[in-house]
Structures are given as structure tokens and as C-alpha cells.
Amino acid sequence: MPAMSNTQTKELQPTTQRVVFDDLELGEIALELDDKDPQDVIAWGLETFGDRAAFVTSFQIDGIALLDMAYQIRPDVRVITVDTGRLPTATYEYMAQIKQRYPKIRLEVHFPDHRHVEPMVNQYGINLFYDSVPNRLMCCHVRKVRPLLRALEDLDAWFTGLRRDQWASRSNIRKAELDHDHHGIVKINPLADWMEEEVWDYVRQRGIPTHPLYEKGYTSIGCDCCTRAIKPGEDSRAGRWWWEKDAPKECGIHCPIETGGFEHEVQAILGETHEQGDGI
Numbered sequence: 001m002p003a004m005s006n007t008q009t010k011e012l013q014p015t016t017q018r019v020v021f022d023d024l025e026l027g028e029i030a031l032e033l034d035d036k037d038p039q040d041v042i043a044w045g046l047e048t049f050g051d052r053a054a055f056v057t058s059f060q061i062d063g064i065a066l067l068d069m070a071y072q073i074r075p076d077v078r079v080i081t082v083d084t085g086r087l088p089t090a091t092y093e094y095m096a097q098i099k100q101r102y103p104k105i106r107l108e109v110h111f112p113d114h115r116h117v118e119p120m121v122n123q124y125g126i127n128l129f130y131d132s133v134p135n136r137l138m139c140c141h142v143r144k145v146r147p148l149l150r151a152l153e154d155l156d157a158w159f160t161g162l163r164r165d166q167w168a169s170r171s172n173i174r175k176a177e178l179d180h181d182h183h184g185i186v187k188i189n190p191l192a193d194w195m196e197e198e199v200w201d202y203v204r205q206r207g208i209p210t211h212p213l214y215e216k217g218y219t220s221i222g223c224d225c226c227t228r229a230i231k232p233g234e235d236s237r238a239g240r241w242w243w244e245k246d247a248p249k250e251c252g253i254h255c256p257i258e259t260g261g262f263e264h265e266v267q268a269i270l271g272e273t274h275e276q277g278d279g280i
């Protein structure tokens with residue numbers, strides 16, 4: 001297993017030192033990880049990257065399952081979440097509940113930059129996302145994508161709860177892949193080959209409390225204003241940006257959105273603030 005012997009070398013490096021892979025190295029490792037259990041994939045990631053890896057979660061079922069698995073391997077894992085400023089109250093309550101259940105996690109809450117939010121809201125309105133897809137993508141970019149970019153800046157790897165069965169754009173994800181959208185760090189998807197029901201089975205067996213909105217018919221939970229419960233027969237992500245037609249059910253965190261038209265507005269907003277010392 002040449003790739004694994006490679007990782008043994010890398011785990012000896014202090015965590016302050018960057019751990020970098022190229023496409024070839026990571027491709028070999030991904031092949032080896034492909035039939036491994038999520039716990040093995042997590043253990044590999046934690047051994048390889050140490051503190052230069054973090055779990056990124058919005059406290060949905062997949063992220064919580066991963067967090068529980070990781071906690072049994074290393075309780076003081078770094079956990080990153082983005083508070084967009086528009087989350088449901090239930091998410092804040094659940095976040096506090098999870099921190100109580102896993103007291104040793106190092107939870108880092110990242111917020112959007114007010115120098116980006118204020119001009120966007122003042123120019124386009126507090127609920128701009130309902131007006132057009134470009135407006136919605138701009139809001140997601142300012143409130144989610146940018147804060148996450150900042151959070152990932154000092155990381156060499158991030159763990160996500162992505163699964164191949166979630167959405168067409170996720171059907172080809174590997175358990176470890178180079179994330180070229182985030183300066184080439186490693187994106188680790190330990191649940192890539194799990195089905196939704198397997199995740200629920202794991203969480204039930206472990207007695208883990210779940211986000212209270214699941215009980216109200218939600219199947220994917222994001223910002224309060226952009227998420228609703230699904231109706232019988234609908235796709236599990238149908239409750240996200242439900243008013244949009246033929247737009248990707250993505251915010252841009254996990255894949256670039258190319259249906260845009262919003263980039264010019266974003267640049268105008270970020271450009272204005274950049275002159276004021278933005279630094280992003």
C-alpha cells in the first residue's frame with residue numbers, strides 16, 4: 001500500500017508544518033480509501049493532518065454522524081461552522097446542545113464580514129435572495145462562501161458530510177480529493193458511499209440527538225428564510241431555495257456555480273470594501 005506508507009511519513013510532521021499532496025499522490029490514496037469505513041477515513045485524515053484539518057458542518061445529520069465518529073478517535077477535533085446571520089433559532093439551540101454533548105470539540109464559528117453584508121443588503125434589500133437567482137447566489141457567496149474561504153485559509157484538509165446520493169453534482173465525489181476551489185487543500189468525504197438511511201441508522205444506534213427541524217419534515221437544513229419542509233414525493237433537497245426553477249441546489253461551497261450573472265455584483269461589493277482594507 002504505497003500511499004499509506006506515504007501518509008505514515010507525513011503524520012510524523014508537526015502539525016504546524018503544511019501537509020500537501022499532489023494529484024497523483026492523493027489519487028492513489030483515494031483509491032485505497034474508497035472501500036474503507038468512514039471511521040478509517042477519519043482516522044487517516046486526523047493522523048495525516050492533525051490540527052491542520054477541521055470538520056466543517058452545518059449541524060445536519062451527516063455532519064453530526066461524522067462528528068460523533070471523530071470524537072471517539074480524538075475528542076478535541078476542530079469543528080468549523082458558518083453562522084450566516086440567517087440561521088433558524090433551532091440551529092443555534094441545537095449547536096449549543098451538541099457542544100454540551102461533545103464538550104472537548106474545538107468549535108469555531110465563522111461569520112460573514114459586515115463590510116460585505118451591509119452594502120449588499122443596503123443595495124439589494126434584506127430578502128434579496130427571493131428576487132432572482134443571481135441575487136441568491138450573491139447572498140450565499142457573501143454569507144457562506146466567503147466566510148468559509150477565510151476559515152479554510154489555515155487548513156490543509158477539511159472533512160465534509162457529503163454523500164454521492166445527495167444530489168447529481170455530488171455523484172462523483174471521492175473519499176479524499178484535492179480541492180482546487182480552496183487552494184488545493186484536501187477535501188475528505190468519509191460518508192461518500194453511504195446512503196441516507198445508513199447515516200440515520202448510525203445516529204439512532206448511537207442515541208445522538210438530531211436537529212429538531214427534521215421532526216418537522218425538513219430533510220436539508222440551511223438558512224431559515226431559504227429552507228422549508230419538503231412535501232411527500234419531493235427530492236430531499238427540494239426544500240432548499242424552493243422558489244427557484246432550474247437553478248442548482250447548491251450555494252457554491254462545494255462546487256463552483258457557473259450559472260452566475262452575480263459575479264459582477266459581488267465584485268462591486270467586495271471591490272468597494274477592498275479599498276477600505278478588506279484583506280480577503
Ligand code: SF4
Pocket residue numbers: 084086129136137139140141143144222223225226251
Ligand atoms: S441560504 Fe439564503 S440567506 Fe442563506 S446565504 Fe444563501 S441566499 Fe443568503
